[in-house]
Amino acid sequence: MSKPVAIAIDAMGGDSGPAVVVEGVRIALERNARLHLTLVGDEDTVKAEMEKHGLQPSSRLHIHHTSEVVAMDDPPSVAMRNKKDSSMRVAINLVKSGDVQACVSAGNTGALMAIARFVLKTLPGIDRPALCTTLPALRGHTHMLDLGANLDCSAEHLQQFAIMGATLAEAVDNVDKPRVGLLNIGAEEIKGNEQVKTAGKLLEETEINYIGFVEGNAIYSESVDVVVCDGFVGNVALKTSEGVAGLIGYYLLEEFKRTIPGKLAGLLALPIIKSFKKRIDWRQYNGASLLGLKGIVVKSHGSADAPAFANAIEVAMIEVDKNVPDMIAAHIEPHLGNE
Amino acid sequence: MSKPVAIAIDAMGGDSGPAVVVEGVRIALERNARLHLTLVGDEDTVKAEMEKHGLQPSSRLHIHHTSEVVAMDDPPSVAMRNKKDSSMRVAINLVKSGDVQACVSAGNTGALMAIARFVLKTLPGIDRPALCTTLPALRGHTHMLDLGANLDCSAEHLQQFAIMGATLAEAVDNVDKPRVGLLNIGAEEIKGNEQVKTAGKLLEETEINYIGFVEGNAIYSESVDVVVCDGFVGNVALKTSEGVAGLIGYYLLEEFKRTIPGKLAGLLALPIIKSFKKRIDWRQYNGASLLGLKGIVVKSHGSADAPAFANAIEVAMIEVDKNVPDMIAAHIEPHLGNE
Numbered sequence: 001m002s003k004p005v006a007i008a009i010d011a012m013g014g015d016s017g018p019a020v021v022v023e024g025v026r027i028a029l030e031r032n033a034r035l036h037l038t039l040v041g042d043e044d045t046v047k048a049e050m051e052k053h054g055l056q057p058s059s060r061l062h063i064h065h066t067s068e069v070v071a072m073d074d075p076p077s078v079a080m081r082n083k084k085d086s087s088m089r090v091a092i093n094l095v096k097s098g099d100v101q102a103c104v105s106a107g108n109t110g111a112l113m114a115i116a117r118f119v120l121k122t123l124p125g126i127d128r129p130a131l132c133t134t135l136p137a138l139r140g141h142t143h144m145l146d147l148g149a150n151l152d153c154s155a156e157h158l159q160q161f162a163i164m165g166a167t168l169a170e171a172v173d174n175v176d177k178p179r180v181g182l183l184n185i186g187a188e189e190i191k192g193n194e195q196v197k198t199a200g201k202l203l204e205e206t207e208i209n210y211i212g213f214v215e216g217n218a219i220y221s222e223s224v225d226v227v228v229c230d231g232f233v234g235n236v237a238l239k240t241s242e243g244v245a246g247l248i249g250y251y252l253l254e255e256f257k258r259t260i261p262g263k264l265a266g267l268l269a270l271p272i273i274k275s276f277k278k279r280i281d282w283r284q285y286n287g288a289s290l291l292g293l294k295g296i297v298v299k300s301h302g303s304a305d306a307p308a309f310a311n312a313i314e315v316a317m318i319e320v321d322k323n324v325p326d327m328i329a330a331h332i333e334p335h336l337g338n339e
Numbered sequence: 340m341s342k343p344v345a346i347a348i349d350a351m352g353g354d355s356g357p358a359v360v361v362e363g364v365r366i367a368l369e370r371n372a373r374l375h376l377t378l379v380g381d382e383d384t385v386k387a388e389m390e391k392h393g394l395q396p397s398s399r400l401h402i403h404h405t406s407e408v409v410a411m412d413d414p415p416s417v418a419m420r421n422k423k424d425s426s427m428r429v430a431i432n433l434v435k436s437g438d439v440q441a442c443v444s445a446g447n448t449g450a451l452m453a454i455a456r457f458v459l460k461t462l463p464g465i466d467r468p469a470l471c472t473t474l475p476a477l478r479g480h481t482h483m484l485d486l487g488a489n490l491d492c493s494a495e496h497l498q499q500f501a502i503m504g505a506t507l508a509e510a511v512d513n514v515d516k517p518r519v520g521l522l523n524i525g526a527e528e529i530k531g532n533e534q535v536k537t538a539g540k541l542l543e544e545t546e547i548n549y550i551g552f553v554e555g556n557a558i559y560s561e562s563v564d565v566v567v568c569d570g571f572v573g574n575v576a577l578k579t580s581e582g583v584a585g586l587i588g589y590y591l592l593e594e595f596k597r598t599i600p601g602k603l604a605g606l607l608a609l610p611i612i613k614s615f616k617k618r619i620d621w622r623q624y625n626g627a628s629l630l631g632l633k634g635i636v637v638k639s640h641g642s643a644d645a646p647a648f649a650n651a652i653e654v655a656m657i658e659v660d661k662n663v664p665d666m667i668a669a670h671i672e673p674h675l676g677n678e
Contacts, residue, residue: 075529138589148524151532185487185574190414193490193571216578220586229575232532235524236572237579239555244583247559250477 004034005320007313008100011041011049012069012087013107014309015302021106022049024300024309029060031310032317038062038100041087042069066090070111072302079111080118088112092119095295102296102316104287106304113149116290116297123325125332126292128153130161131231131299132168133288135241138222143169143178146231147238147288153230155198158182159206160332162199164291165226166208167331171322178225181214183233189213195230207334287315294325343373344659346652347439350380350388351408351426352446353648354641360445361388363639363648368399370649371656377401377439380426381408405429409450411641418450419457427451431458434634441635441655443626445643452488455629455636462664464671465631467492469500470570470638471507472627474580477561482508482517485570486577486627492569494537497521498545499671501538503630504565505547506670510661517564520553522572528552534569546673626654633664 009025011018018041025037036059039046043065050056050063057063068086070079083089088111091103096119105112109131117129132145145165150157162180169178182200184192189200192213203210211224216237218224229237286308290297296319300312348364350357357380364376375398378385382404389395389402396402407425409418422428427450430442435458444451448470456468471484484504489496501519508517521539523531528539531552542549550563555576557563568576625647629636635658639651 136586136590138586151524183575185490185571185578196571216575216580217582217585219579220582232524232535233572233575236522236555236568237575239524240558240576240579241555241583243556243559244580245587246556247475247477248584248587251475 002034003321004036005032005102005317006036006038006100007316007320008038008040008064008091008094008103009313010087010091010103010105010107011039011046012066013105013302014300014304015072015106018045018049020304020306020309022046022053022055023306024304024313025061026053026055027307027310028313029055032314035313035317036060037313038064038091038094040064040066040091040094042066064090064094070108072108074108074111076108076110076114079108080114089115089119092116092295092297095297096120101320102298104298104300104309104312104316106300106302106309106312109148109299109302112297112299113290116293116295120293120295120297122292123294123329123332125336126160126164126328127157128160129290129292130164131288132165132291133238134172135219135238137220140173140222142219142224142227143172144219144227144229144234144238145291146229146234148231148235149290150231152232153195155195155202158195158199158228158230159202159335160292162203162210162226162228163206163208163331163335164328165228167328168289168291168319168324169225171324171327172318173225175225177209179211179223180208180226180228181211181218181224183219183227183229183237184213184215187213187215199228208331287312289315289319289324291324291328296320296325341373342660343375344371344441344656345375345377345439346655346659347377347379347403347430347433347442348652349426349430349442349444349446350378350385351405352444352641353639353643354411354445357384357388359643359645359648361385361394362392362645363643363652364400365392365394366646366649367652368394371653374652374656375399376652377403377430377433379403379405379430379433381405403429403433409447411447413447413450415447415449415453418447419453428454428458431455431634431636434636435459440659441637443637443639443648443651443655445639445641445648445651448487448638448641451636451638452629455632455634459632459634459636461631462633462668462671464675465499465503465667466496467499468629468631469503470627471504471630473511474558474577476559479512479561481558481563481566482511483558483566483568483573483577484630485568485573487570487574488629489570491571492534494534494541497534497538497567497569498541498674499631501542501549501565501567502545502547502670502674503667504567506667507628507630507658507663508564510663510666511657512564514564516548518550518562519547519565519567520550520557520563522558522566522568522576523552523554526552526554538567547670626651628654628658628663630663630667635659635664
């Protein structure tokens with residue numbers, strides 16, 4: 001595929017701001033000849049960072065000056081109302097106007113979701129956008145949503161998430177009919193709260209390959225491609241996973257330190273453990289998609305490093321190539337009558 | 340402490356029934372000279388198992404015959420109404436009548452909770468019993484509740500769980516003012532759903548050492564002693580943890596198999612990984628307490644092995660020694676006016 005892809009980058013977002021973003025941009029441009037990027041942010045700051053990385057404005061790399069920045073702790077309402085010339089807002093505006101095909105931001109998640117929803121609007125049949133990421137699994141990976149965009153979800157919202165997740169998995173993994181599971185506390189039909197039980201019935205009525213309830217351990221297994229849950233549960237599951245990975249690393253090191261053969265094994269095992277911890281860390285396993293909007297928005301983790309930020313840009317490229325919003329619109333259409 | 344402790348054992352419960360239970364009983368009796376057990380179940384079956392393990396009825400080991408068994412897949416309502424002479428029901432009756440000080444069952448969790456609540460009743464000020472277990476943490480362990488007894492909880496329920504969990508941690512760990520955290524999707528006060536935000540405010544009004552919201556990764560850290568959540572979230576967090584541990588074991592083995600130094604490290608690391616997986620597996624990290632009842636009920640995992648079942652008996656012994664129900668009643672009393 002040599003079709004050019006144009007993406008806007010919120011150059012001021014993230015814990016380290018332009019320093020990490022611009023380096024990530026350099027990596028992504030090197031790896032992808034058809035990539036055209038617009039760096040949105042304070043022109044002087046962005047230029048200074050570009051010089052550090054030997055980058056010049058070119059036909060593949062523009063700067064779009066903005067005067068404001070959304071802080072990592074700005075409440076979404078403040079970011080929305082008071083910062084209309086923020087790098088985040090303008091990057092999303094460029095998607096809306098059609099100047100670019102997607103945008104990537106490592107900024108404040110709450111603000112990004114609020115602004116993206118306000119500017120781009122949700123697709124017909126989608127009440128709320130959801131945040132979806134990939135997680136490592138026994139063979140390949142699993143897509144999981146929602147991860148914190150929506151804390152109180154109705155059964156209908158979960159149904160929409162399921163359709164969006166199935167669409168993304170189909171687009172990204174090139175699989176037909178990815179298996180979709182609803183996260184619950186047991187696989188039996190009588191288990192679960194009312195919200196999940198009702199959502200299960202709604203999912204049986206869809207065309208997606210709904211395989212029923214799955215438990216938390218399924219996320220990391222090979223039994224399911226898409227795991228659907230509300231944002232509260234999804235966020236807890238994700239953070240809990242990070243905690244377990246951290247504890248395992250600690251236990252292994254402790255145990256390895258205790259004995260001579262252990263010390264040897266530890267030296268050998270350490271890189272493997274580190275690589276695993278990196279894989280399970282959202283900051284590294286980077287590029288969460290904000291699904292359900294009339295436009296493509298990818299969230300990079302605030303503390304992602306430059307190669308991870310480049311990954312997030314490549315996630316956006318895939319969604320552009322597949323036109324994920326149109327795919328979602330097509331898949332949700334048969335359910336529009338339900339509204 | 341040489342004070343005798345009398346505990347009733349549901350001899351028919353669990354995936355393997357009396358085979359595992361009776362062996363666990365033998366281990367617990369050997370380890371604890373002051374332990375007196377009543378095996379509740381079918382007399383012939385129990386006697387046959389006892390003979391296999393060289394056990395005779397004695398002043399420390401009685402058999403209490405019952406004619407019915409609650410199946411692992413019986414709906415709680417069926418177990419309650421139709422099986423009044425089940426080993427589970429009669430073991431709980433013996434707690435109610437004061438013949439024993441606690442009971443332990445590896446049977447059907449839903450049935451155990453329903454029957455225990457019906458027979459023993461909840462303490463004043465407690466609306467619902469909660470299931471609490473200990474999980475490994477960076478240094479020591481964390482107590483977590485609820486783990487699936489209550490799927491839809493109000494803020495008041497979470498407040499009660501917090502007081503019960505703090506009481507158990509105080510009793511079991513001999514710590515003054517254990518740190519209690521409320522599981523949420525961020526540590527900031529504005530984060531979370533309404534239920535959690537309201538519960539946070541209620542917890543600030545209690546005498547317990549409430550440290551605020553904690554995220555999923557805190558469960559396995561050293562930052563908190565008791566983690567409180569509703570049963571849906573708790574169950575997902577627990578199962579997700581099992582999934583991560585399983586995936587890590589798999590990754591490590593794969594990686595170790597790939598290279599010669601890896602193979603060596605793998606041989607050395609394997610027992611360490613296995614021991615970790617065992618620690619994080621609820622089946623092994625055994626003995627979940629059903630808190631909030633006028634009596635002590637400990638749930639052993641259905642697939643626990645004999646040493647794990649013996650652990651569950653010892654959890655019950657600690658709760659008897661400390662009189663956990665009275666401690667909970669004392670701690671909940673200042674909040675009775677709130678009802």
